[in-house]
Amino acid sequence: MFSIKNLLKTGAVLIFIGFLALAGIYMSMRANLPSVESLKDLQWQTPMQIFSADGKLISQFGEKKRIPLTLEEMPQQLINAILATEDDRFYLHFGVDPIGMARAIIGQLTGQNKGGASTITMQVARNFFLSREQTYVRKIREIFISFHIESLLSKDEILTLYMNKISLGHRSFGFGAAAQVYYGKDVKELTLAQIAVLAGLPKAPSTMNPISRPDRALQRRAVVLQRMYISDYITAEEMSAANKEPITAIKHGAEIELSAPYIAEMAHQEMVDRFGKEAAYTGGYKVFTTVTSKLQYAAQQAVVNNIFSYDQRHGYRGPINTLRPLDDQAKTNSTSDSSEITMAPITNEEIIAALAPLSSYHSIEPAVVTAIFERAAKVTLQDGSEVNINWQGLAWARAYINDDKQATPPTVASDILALGDIVMVAPTEDSYRLSQLPEVSSALISLATDNGAIKAAVGGFSFQQSQFNRVTQAKRQVGSNIKPFIYSAALDSGYTLASIVNDAPINQWDRSSGVVWRPKNSPPVYSGEIRFRLALAQSKNVIAVRLLREVGLDKVIPYLARFGFNPVDLPRNESLALGSASLTPLEVATGFATFANGGFLITPYLIERIEDSFGKVLFQANPAIACDRCDETTETLTKANDVSSDSIDSIELVTSEHEPLPPIPIIKAPRVISAQNAFLMTEALNSAIWGADWNIKPFWQGTGFRARALKRKDIAGKTGTTNQAKDAWFSGYSRRLVTTSWIGFDNPSRNLGQTSYNSNLGKAQTTGKEFGAKSAQPVWINFMKEALADLPVEPFEQPEALMSVRIDKLSGKLTTKTDRSSQFEYFELGTAPTEYISQDISSEILDGGDPDISTEDGIFE
Template sequence: MLSIKNLLKVSLILLILVSIAVYSLYLSMRSDLPSVELLKDLHWQTPLQVYSQDGLLISQFGEKKRTPLTLEEVPQQLIDALLATEDDRFYLHFGVDPIGMGRAVLGKLMGQDKGGASTITMQVARNFFLTREVTYTRKIREIFLSFHIENLLSKDEILMLYINKIELGHRAFGFGAAAQVYYGKEIHELNLAQIAVLAGLPKAPSTLNPIRSPKRAQARRSVVLQRMLVSGYISDLQYQTAKNAPITGKRHGAEIELNAPYIAEMAHNEVLKRYGKDKAYTEGYKVFTTVTAKLQTAAEQALVNNLLNYDQRHGYRGPLSSLRPQVRSTDDTSEIQIVPLLQKELSKALSDATYYQMLEPAIVLAVEEKSVSIQLRNKVTATIKWQGLAWARPYINDQKQGRPPKTAKDILTYGDVILVSKMTDNNYRLGQLPTASAAIVSLSPNDGAIKAAVGGFSFKQSQFNRVTQAKRQVGSNIKPFIYSAALEHGFTLASLVNDAPINQWDKSSGVVWRPRNSPEKYVGLLRVRLALAQSKNVIAVRLLKSIGVTNTIKHLTTFGFNANDLPRNETLALGSASLTPLEVATGFAAFANGGFLVEPYLIQRIENSDGEIIYQADPAIACDPCIQTDLSDDTDQELDVLSNNIPDHNITIEDEQLSKQSEDDQTVEIKQASRIISPQNAFLITQALNSAIWGADWNTKHVWQGTGFRARTLKRRDIAGKTGTTNEAKDAWFSGFSRNIVTTSWIGFDDPRHILGQSVYNNNLGKNQTTGKEFGAKSAQPAWIDFMRIALADAEPEAFQPPVDIVSVRIDKTTGKLTTKTDKTSQFEYFRLGKVPTEYVTEDSSSEILSGGQQKEEEEELF
């Protein structure tokens, strides 16, 4: 036998030989080992997040879900769980745990998997630099890299790399993201049982997670808790409580605080264009948009409610499907017996049905005379009373509806799979997915900031954003721009134009073109203000003919419209041009802001993962002049914008923008938007558009009121707007504004074969229902009104102030000439200096006032 002395010598020699061999191996592999220096200045790959102006999360983009944590943010129980489970001697070893390694080698030799070979440091080396291939070469490289990491970083730094890097299933990387994915919580909000589940995931995240296998997750949690107990991190009471807790994990998306998918996608696309996919999805950019939760929510609610109202007054198209129950006949009778549907059939049908907005799937369980019983997805049963069913007469086509139902059996049968919505009184209403589409967009006319935008009923139903992508014929929404061109070519609001039929031979088509008014009524000579307020088609055509198609198009392109979208013929005056709702709203903004073209923008600023601003919007402001601002050195002094045309606006002042004015004051230039029309032109068109809402003359024989009169319900005199409907009512519009917000609402069908049609009276619904032919005021304006009611709620009325060189004089209503009378035959009218009438009326026209006639409730504005 070898003596102890000789044994020590042999061991020493073996140790030296092994060391030499390991060192030689290291030297041979050193050149192939990646540098771990990048860990000192690591940049986490985090997803793109989109926020509202008021800081609410709208959406998140990126394959990897990661929420980087600092050591201070990590609960101590999570650290304890990881150390107890993954590496209990982490703070004692030098990157490789000899005891654990020895146990693993011994286990291999004995044919048993003892585990324990990989320390947290080795896992960091593998996760950052290596693959998961099971080879001895990869393991040796992992060991060498661990030595480098331990030499470079502190133990706490290594631990944080592990906590933030480790893959934990369902695209969650790091424990911060895993807490959100599995529990929908911040990491500090988790209890011990939930922490133990997460701490057990690194072993096999795809099979041990609580979504894939709750039983395996529970078994793994028990192992983690047992090791924490043995290591002295938790008490026996804590162990028993956590061990017996239910497994509660389920899939959670990003914690969305504001549902605005169309806004999110608009911002997402802009970031992709600006930075490319590689940076957009990995750099952790935070994008702050210009929309606010209040206005965005109001816009979505207004659009959805208006579409549902339109859709339901045109009739019910039937259930999504019907679960046909089995039937059987007994031997001794011909009686048919309905076999009840099984719960698994109900659950499957409900899970297969899609949820849209507030419309959720349900199945009819019983049909009574005036009500139906239903089951919802959560197995809760409810009742739809008659008030939630009475609307559902059959849909026949866009123009016709069937007879109103008399009982619930006229509408539904047992087993029907339907959509329902919950009403404010907690009762349910039968619903259906609208086939029509809609869009609404609102922006600030002062700088173009988009305040709200909704591109359709449901992003889940269609990701096509009709705000920016749908070019639709604008109908009479084009008329304010035609009239603006007319004012530039010598017309005034008091100019008389002949409201009479036009019969014009078209050589190219070989037919007579006969544009017509809607309703088809003509009154002769009519003032321009009334013509625009009443949307007289033939007068718009006569104005365009007077100034010429080329001049008109030249004028319209200054509003940002593409000349290629403007037909070079006289149908342009009636709205044959195709524009997007955003383009229309941008054009109307020029009237609201006094004549400036603003550029719509959605992104206010972008921050990187460190909170540094890497992009700040610098919009041109609608101001004339954009006066330089005096700035005091006192940091508490607020920015004082010295211009009547500039609203409250967030202006970021960079050091290089400042020029020293004196020892105490500094100045900054504000970027000015391009002026496209004179302030006088903008004001006069606004006045006519105000008449489209508020204009009326109740003292004349033929009473008239503007086509947008329904907006009077807002009780705001400081608003203006214009309806619009195209041929066959395929598109309906309403665009309008106050001094500080402009909004466009559109409704129509994506399928051009459909028209908005008409609806007849439903005897079940009483007086407060919309009937007759669909057009701008009936179909699109309700959404505009509902939105503007919220948008203007906290805004003090701000009248449209006349600019310089605008005067007001009394004119005769019939002739537009000056008058000395102060009775019902006269009114005040605005004129530009130099355009004031010089001739006085000489005849008594009190009985011949050409007022345009009574507007019919079923009016269409066709061209």
């Protein structure tokens, strides 16, 4: 009895000494212990995701993959699996499990491994604040931090932190991300077998994950299922069924639903500018852009198809490389009905080695020519499959000589290909066709005219090939795309659509250079006296110069700056009238939007809203709106992109859960030209597409007549080509959408050239000199065909203070005639002609140039 009493006393003393020692250790470490207050306001290191306006994932930025979830969003079976495997007494202990700790200590003393006794709370402490070093000091710090965490947070909050923070291999953190990485699923879609695999990962994510070590993942899964069964979370039948399932995990990336890398990079750069690189990459931001998947896809298809069309009509530049020198090729073996060139077989090893370093772009991929027939060829692709190219896929490939010249069309396949050639090919509906990586570049930008929302943007043929965004970064000479702004300045200075201007050659001595400046029309055809409207529709160069002279550079440059153009980019000489200014497609489209929206300068924007990882709206765009009567009603709109200019005064913000936020006031865009000026310019630019006179010689039609294919009268636009056709443009708009397309070479020494007729291709081909209407306008037409399909026909609204009177086509004077010599024209009040024609001169009307040559213009020396 005495010995037991002494033993109890000794034990009590030792326990007391132990508590004192523990308190002493705590006091000595307290200053160096991290604060866990930050856990209450945790910022997850979650990748930034970029979405389209209709919620399709465009891209993801950031190395760590994490999808934060609340405990309610996690399936109960997963929670049960974690508790059974990692800490079955989690809801019973105070951060440290005495039973588990005792078991671990006994195991260490007896040499048996009984586990590390780490509870879920202790793992949270380690994952957030400590390293994984195996030392007693770290373990003691881990225990102290666990106590503090338990005093601050509830058990559910701690479990939520654990399930979102834990590293689970392949750069996935938390079970939401792991479900996506390993199975490409939402965590709620996982089967019991898949849940058990993930629940087994915390022990050793690098060596037990089902991708790197499926055998060990299988063994670990069995352990998890066994523990779930022992804890009474699953039945024996469920355990048996799950154990029989195979390991099905494969690595999944982010599920990109809309590949739009130029858009993604624009949004990414704006986010970095807003938040800094580290915060942008780890803050878990969900960035919703203004682009819609339908329009973005249509824009990308239009640009890529047009680039291929241009590139292939200029000829085939030959193979990337060859596996067989010509001398090594066998002679032609002839049969009665076909001729086939053969050679020593190319081995699979040779093909794999040759194609491995080569990339695919869009639909084109590398291949090796392994057989050539009279009018067909066989090629092997990177995956080892063999495909045929028929004559329809080869006939285009006459040899490229230079940008202005192509060789004679091929007659047999051997005119084009040789055995062992490494080429690019593209699939067709029923076969493959020969292709090549284009050298020409292009861009397209489309904006909502009322608020500047970017609806689609394509910065080049392939972001993989070149990350240079020609929409925002390429300042190129704009050619005749500048003329509408010169003409607008002339209207502002007293001209009307019926004003008569002299379309005659200009010869001007330049003292500074010692030469005569002779700007020319393109083509060099002159119509004499011609009306203002027709001059713009036919893009008369010399008239643009005359108007610039009349208005004066000192007025024109500040006037053009109203449209958002930087005066530094506007040359202070008369070449400005011919488009020598260098602007980006985005700047050009912004300028044209002013005509479309009735005279307002909008500011382009891409990010509609930013949410945190839990869907809370952190930022909502509030763009300036093009409208005069924003304050007349109290109607609210749920999306700034859908605004009209007639009746708005506020925008009601909506979170991802559709919880309304307080409305924000509408900001009015600045008016930079009058509504009357904008309407009259739209009328003239409509004539560039729809204007024509086929009844009286010598006839004429506008340079943008090809856009009539859209069968929409509610559009307007302007072509543009620069000197030597180095750049080609088309800018056009409807009431709600403005789009600019550009094509040219990144190398400024190259021009777009010209093409001759290819007898292999029939009548449906583009030939002759390249210019805006041939090279850039097809992109615009193909894109707008899709874009306008969802927009009803909406004529441009005639503003107040305008009148329409009948004028004589030749003189621009008033007339009482109602025959083909007259038409109605719009005028601002007080500017209409007051004089009538004095005699019948309708038979002598001269309205423009020959329709066969009045196509396009440029800057000419």
